[in-house]
Amino acid sequence: MTNKPHPLSMASLPGLDKRYRAEKRFKFAGVLAVFSSLAFLGFLIVAIALKSAGAFQTYEVEILVKKEKYLELRDQPFIFLQSTMRYNLSGVVNGQAMREAVNMVVDGAEIDLLDHIENLQQNTRADGLGSYSVWVTLSNRVVSALSKQDIGTNLTARQQAWVEGWVANNKVRQRFNVGFLTNGDSRDPERAGIGSALVGSAFMLLVCMVLSFGVGILAAIYLEEFAPKNKYTVFLEVNINNLATVPSIIFGLLGLSVFLNLFGLPRSAAIVGGMVLALMTMPTIIIASRLALQSVPLSIREAAFSVGASPLQTVFHHVLPLALPGMLTGTILGMARAIGETAPLLMIGMLAFIVEAPDNIFDPASVLPVQIFLWAESPERGFEEKTAAAIIVLLAFLLVMNLTAIILRKKLEKKW
Amino acid sequence: MVTYTVNEDNNPDTVKAKIIVDKVSVAYGDHLALNDIALDIISNKVTALIGPSGCGKTTFLRCINRMNDLIGSCKVTGSILLDGYDIYAPEVDVEVLRRKVGMVFQKPNPFPKSIYDNIAYGVKIHGLASDKEELDAIVEQSLVRAGLFEEVADRLDVSGTSLSGGQQQRLCIARAIAISPDVILMDEPCSALDPIATAKIEELIHELKERYTIVIVTHSMQQAARVSDYTAFFHEGDLVEKGETSALFTNPNDKRTEAYITGRIG
Ligand SMILES: Nc1ncnc2c1ncn2[C@@H]1O[C@H](COP(=O)(O)OP(=O)(O)O)[C@@H](O)[C@H]1O
Numbered sequence: 001m002t003n004k005p006h007p008l009s010m011a012s013l014p015g016l017d018k019r020y021r022a023e024k025r026f027k028f029a030g031v032l033a034v035f036s037s038l039a040f041l042g043f044l045i046v047a048i049a050l051k052s053a054g055a056f057q058t059y060e061v062e063i064l065v066k067k068e069k070y071l072e073l074r075d076q077p078f079i080f081l082q083s084t085m086r087y088n089l090s091g092v093v094n095g096q097a098m099r100e101a102v103n104m105v106v107d108g109a110e111i112d113l114l115d116h117i118e119n120l121q122q123n124t125r126a127d128g129l130g131s132y133s134v135w136v137t138l139s140n141r142v143v144s145a146l147s148k149q150d151i152g153t154n155l156t157a158r159q160q161a162w163v164e165g166w167v168a169n170n171k172v173r174q175r176f177n178v179g180f181l182t183n184g185d186s187r188d189p190e191r192a193g194i195g196s197a198l199v200g201s202a203f204m205l206l207v208c209m210v211l212s213f214g215v216g217i218l219a220a221i222y223l224e225e226f227a228p229k230n231k232y233t234v235f236l237e238v239n240i241n242n243l244a245t246v247p248s249i250i251f252g253l254l255g256l257s258v259f260l261n262l263f264g265l266p267r268s269a270a271i272v273g274g275m276v277l278a279l280m281t282m283p284t285i286i287i288a289s290r291l292a293l294q295s296v297p298l299s300i301r302e303a304a305f306s307v308g309a310s311p312l313q314t315v316f317h318h319v320l321p322l323a324l325p326g327m328l329t330g331t332i333l334g335m336a337r338a339i340g341e342t343a344p345l346l347m348i349g350m351l352a353f354i355v356e357a358p359d360n361i362f363d364p365a366s367v368l369p370v371q372i373f374l375w376a377e378s379p380e381r382g383f384e385e386k387t388a389a390a391i392i393v394l395l396a397f398l399l400v401m402n403l404t405a406i407i408l409r410k411k412l413e414k415k416w
Numbered sequence: 417m418v419t420y421t422v423n424e425d426n427n428p429d430t431v432k433a434k435i436i437v438d439k440v441s442v443a444y445g446d447h448l449a450l451n452d453i454a455l456d457i458i459s460n461k462v463t464a465l466i467g468p469s470g471c472g473k474t475t476f477l478r479c480i481n482r483m484n485d486l487i488g489s490c491k492v493t494g495s496i497l498l499d500g501y502d503i504y505a506p507e508v509d510v511e512v513l514r515r516k517v518g519m520v521f522q523k524p525n526p527f528p529k530s531i532y533d534n535i536a537y538g539v540k541i542h543g544l545a546s547d548k549e550e551l552d553a554i555v556e557q558s559l560v561r562a563g564l565f566e567e568v569a570d571r572l573d574v575s576g577t578s579l580s581g582g583q584q585q586r587l588c589i590a591r592a593i594a595i596s597p598d599v600i601l602m603d604e605p606c607s608a609l610d611p612i613a614t615a616k617i618e619e620l621i622h623e624l625k626e627r628y629t630i631v632i633v634t635h636s637m638q639q640a641a642r643v644s645d646y647t648a649f650f651h652e653g654d655l656v657e658k659g660e661t662s663a664l665f666t667n668p669n670d671k672r673t674e675a676y677i678t679g680r681i682g
């Protein structure tokens with residue numbers, strides 16, 4: 001036996017170990033990069049999620065209302081509330097105590113009470129006897145005291161005693177805050193919700209999708225399949241590619257000067273927002289659609305032509321069905337970008353305080369990202385968690401859209 | 417309009433030229449791919465086009481169904497008569513021409529649709545079937561003629577792309593004959609197939625020539641010898657020699673033909 005190295009071993013080739021080390025270093029750097037970005041993302045999402053938790057849940061208290069009081073005082077809501085609170089809480093003997101008692105429940109609780117009872121009324125006989133049991137949302141102060149398990153802060157001694165009494169008698173319950181998803185904006189953080197912003201976003205996205213998908217795909221088909229390849233179409237192509245990189249606020253300026261000032265469309269309406277975002281996403285959709293069309297092999301077109309299909313038939317019967325998954329993916333990704341866009345919407349005045357959900361695309365509307373922007377600027381403490389919760393909803397939307405794009409691509413992808 | 421008398425001659429003893437190619441030159445931009453080609457393609461016979469790679473066989477074939485129209489830089493001059501009529505005449509509708517002159521490509525290219533739809537497609541767009549039954553009948557008949565029916569009869573709804581290569585190519589042939597063309601152009605139809613699938617296609621070509629005029633490009637001299645009645649040898653854009661296959665292979669006139677068929681160029 002000699003000491004010669006194995007002819008296929010590492011030692012037989014000088015410098016090989018160095019190559020392996022370089023490979024390892026590179027791999028390590030790659031893994032590090034992936035993990036650090038994941039860590040940042042995770043940190044961000046966890047931080048927002050923790051902050052948002054309060055917005056998704058709410059506390060309610062069971063209030064008893066005497067039927068006779070309801071019948072007597074229903075036309076004077078606030079007095080009705082005061083009387084109800086006096087009936088439900090002990091020691092409401094003076095003005096100060098009454099103020100504290102009313103502050104136990106959310107602002108405007110009298111309206112909720114009356115609404116609830118009215119709903120109950122329809123099922124029972126109004127004979128003026130007995131009492132109703134109604135769940136009423138607690139005020140922000142009480143909720144934050146309850147959710148922090150630390151009753152002392154922000155509450156007076158009397159209020160603390162009331163809360164403790166309620167908790168001891170199982171009169172308080174925790175609920176998923178449906179209002180957050182259904183209510184419109186409000187000055188009162190307890191009542192503010194993203195309902196109208198969701199409707200606004202949906203309208204705007206609808207306008208954006210119809211316009212950008214329709215126009216974008218037709219443009220892509222024309223440019224890719226029918227347009228002659230000359231210097232004009234090359235010029236067009238370069239411009240479309242440039243347009244895809246234009247900052248979105250520029251599209252907002254365009255919308256302001258053209259759609260609002262020139263065409264006189266309503267400010268802050270979903271249609272204008274949708275049009276501006278359509279301009280912004282169209283180049284992306286055109287580029288993605290052209291790539292999808294290009295990836296359809298020539299042999300399919302030749303097959304269609306060889307049996308005597310016209311160019312139009314070839315495109316619509318054979319090429320388009322194969323390119324559609326790619327086109328849809330591009331569109332969904334474009335929409336995902338549009339749904340989170342804020343800057344161009346601010347330019348067209350979409351930052352008004354809007355409570356009512358829009359009925360149509362011409363109504364003043366608020367949209368999710370702008371709602372987040374507005375709440376983030378609000379000084380009231382309650383809006384902090386609302387902001388975080390709205391961000392979570394927006395992120396969930398984006399996630400769903402991106403997942404849809406991926407699933408769609410996997411599902412519709414055809415092998416040829 | 418030019419009419420040609422050969423085709424109107426009803427004497428069965430005279431050969432009929434289905435296609436008469438004369439003075440055809442093709443250029444891709446500045447590059448001359450075919451130079452002054454003249455060739456008669458005889459009715460109901462198999463004409464093989466042979467020659468080294470890049471000599472212009474595909475280009476020639478694609479002139480006959482005007483597939484070259486799709487290439488912007490491609491310029492065709494000269495005349496090609498189908499049944500006596502110039503196929504490059506301005507009033508010619510290429511879709512009608514391609515109904516008459518079908519094509520089978522080098523790589524099988526079925527549509528990514530069901531076997532049935534692959535064949536029915538051409539029939540539908542040309543309105544050749546008046547109802548569903550007629551369409552079914554045409555699909556079945558085409559599959560039978562392409563020798564594929566028995567293999568796929570119970571799964572006409574599976575994707576054409578799921579068949580084997582040889583089956584795909586026969587599906588493409590079925591697709592071509594479904595619209596009852598007069599001429600079938602085949603561009604190296606067996607080059608992507610194994611020997612058994614190749615033998616099947618060659619057998620099929622034998623049967624098909626009863627109904628159709630066939631022009632086939634092939635890389636294989638043996639295949640040309642086996643399937644064709646006439647052979648044309650192309651070389652660097654020129655049509656060097658043409659004639660009956662047996663004569664051309666046993667007794668070539670041109671030195672280049674001889675060199676090619678004995679394997680010295682190619
Ligand atoms: N689409 C095209 N554009 C430019 N040149 C082409 C094109 N197709 C073929 N050619 C050229 O034309 C010549 C003949 O090609 P082709 O007909 O494909 O030859 P073959 O089929 O005999 O191998 C070759 O020189 C080739 O480079």
Ligand SMILES: [Mg+2]
Nearest residue numbers: 473474475603
């Ligand atoms: Mg070729």
